[in-house]
Amino acid sequence: MKQRTVTHEMLEAILGAIDEGIHVVDSQGITIYYNHVAAKLDGLSVEEVMGKHLLDVFPSLDDDTSTLIKVIESQEPIYHQHQRYTNMKGKQVITVNTSLPIWVDGELVGAVEVAKDISKVKELSEKLVDLQAQIVQRNQLPKKKKMASKEETAAKYTFTDLISRSRAMDRVKKTGEKAAQTPSPILIMGETGTGKELLVQSIHNASPRRYAPFIAQNCAALPTTLLEGILFGTVKGSFTGAEDRPGLFELADEGTLFLDEINSMPLELQAKLLRVIQENQVRRVGGSKETPIDVRIIAALNEDPQQAVRENRLRSDLFYRLNVVALELPPLRERIEDIPLLTQHFIKKFNYRFGKLVTGLHPDAEAVLFQHSWPGNVRELEHAIEAAMNLVEGDIIEVDDLPYYLQHVPSGIHREAQPMVPPVYVGVSLPEALQRVEEQMIREALAETDGNIMQAAKRLGIPRQTLQYKIAKLDS
Numbered sequence: 434m435k436q437r438t439v440t441h442e443m444l445e446a447i448l449g450a451i452d453e454g455i456h457v458v459d460s461q462g463i464t465i466y467y468n469h470v471a472a473k474l475d476g477l478s479v480e481e482v483m484g485k486h487l488l489d490v491f492p493s494l495d496d497d498t499s500t501l502i503k504v505i506e507s508q509e510p511i512y513h514q515h516q517r518y519t520n521m522k523g524k525q526v527i528t529v530n531t532s533l534p535i536w537v538d539g540e541l542v543g544a545v546e547v548a549k550d551i552s553k554v555k556e557l558s559e560k561l562v563d564l565q566a567q568i569v570q571r572n573q574l575p576k577k578k579k580m581a582s583k584e585e586t587a588a589k590y591t592f593t594d595l596i597s598r599s600r601a602m603d604r605v606k607k608t609g610e611k612a613a614q615t616p617s618p619i620l621i622m623g624e625t626g627t628g629k630e631l632l633v634q635s636i637h638n639a640s641p642r643r644y645a646p647f648i649a650q651n652c653a654a655l656p657t658t659l660l661e662g663i664l665f666g667t668v669k670g671s672f673t674g675a676e677d678r679p680g681l682f683e684l685a686d687e688g689t690l691f692l693d694e695i696n697s698m699p700l701e702l703q704a705k706l707l708r709v710i711q712e713n714q715v716r717r718v719g720g721s722k723e724t725p726i727d728v729r730i731i732a733a734l735n736e737d738p739q740q741a742v743r744e745n746r747l748r749s750d751l752f753y754r755l756n757v758v759a760l761e762l763p764p765l766r767e768r769i770e771d772i773p774l775l776t777q778h779f780i781k782k783f784n785y786r787f788g789k790l791v792t793g794l795h796p797d798a799e800a801v802l803f804q805h806s807w808p809g810n811v812r813e814l815e816h817a818i819e820a821a822m823n824l825v826e827g828d829i830i831e832v833d834d835l836p837y838y839l840q841h842v843p844s845g846i847h848r849e850a851q852p853m854v855p856p857v858y859v860g861v862s863l864p865e866a867l868q869r870v871e872e873q874m875i876r877e878a879l880a881e882t883d884g885n886i887m888q889a890a891k892r893l894g895i896p897r898q899t900l901q902y903k904i905a906k907l908d909s
Contacts, residue, residue: 515658588634623762626812645688653697
């Protein structure tokens, strides 16, 4: 009996530590567990919900709209359901829920719901779409033969902004310039920080669509339920709170739509995307009307697409449809001849921004840049130069001005031969050394993924919640 009590307390502690809302009801719809995250999400206290019927606490819901009640009635799970409801205090909440039936000895005893608050994300996403719609309307330019200025178009980069002297990059630029003249889909591959969007904007600005809208969307940045509405648009009444709103396909009509991290898009949404590309028509979520569109699709991913297909993260039919023109951006470690050019470009950029007159790097500092393997690619180099420009006192960047992790590389040894973590110094205890290694690996993973916690967690091989907990400890 004592052991059962301890197990129950441990279970409650685990559920209470999860950073998502947990709501459990019995087979009659009475709340039997409700964690503090769910209470905060719903704008209520745990005491206001425990022991009460679900529909009494959330009067805007009914048997048809409550995912928990639906699961109890159907005895079937519901995954990633978008839900909008109002609590008994009148507060509106928008969530994505996964609701599961609870079985004990073959008997349905209740249901559990894991909820994630997307109210702010949805609000900001819809504001972004509305803003893009306003920009598209304001920037409808006459189709002249001359090139629009960078101030007149959402895509500000051109092929002249692709700074390089490497043969690999030269091939990419030449292929991109040729592909810009057709409406065919393009698939771009490249590690994080290699400049995929810069290349995409360059293609758009070299194309006959240069005067039409350029719109970019990261497919990993939004939950599935929001991403579908953002891409395809919504019809008023298609779900609770839905409004008539065009999607990015409609806003990008006659222009270019850039879909980054396409491999992060759920497979069922990839199937809908494929249909739109093949038929050149889009149907808003909840609607029946097909709207003709003329949109040039450019997609990108930061891994081998064939591996993504093998691992069932990218539909093979979508891959073949997008892979009409394939461009692969080489990582910086394979184009080290570009480091001096890029370094001077970034020094010039930050001279202007910071009001400085730095002329270059000390040879030792430049050697450090050549020794590093640049897992974050050009973006990491830019951040490193920005950091140095904050510290430099004279007109030359010294080794001591560079970020700490770049400075501590033994001379004469190539960075790629070094371990991923800095050396552990004599006199440091094993727990402290492990803590330093963990901290460095977390910071490197976050830098390589540009702060994307989900992608960083994948690189580190740990759950996202674990990484969030460790980051909170680092920041405390």
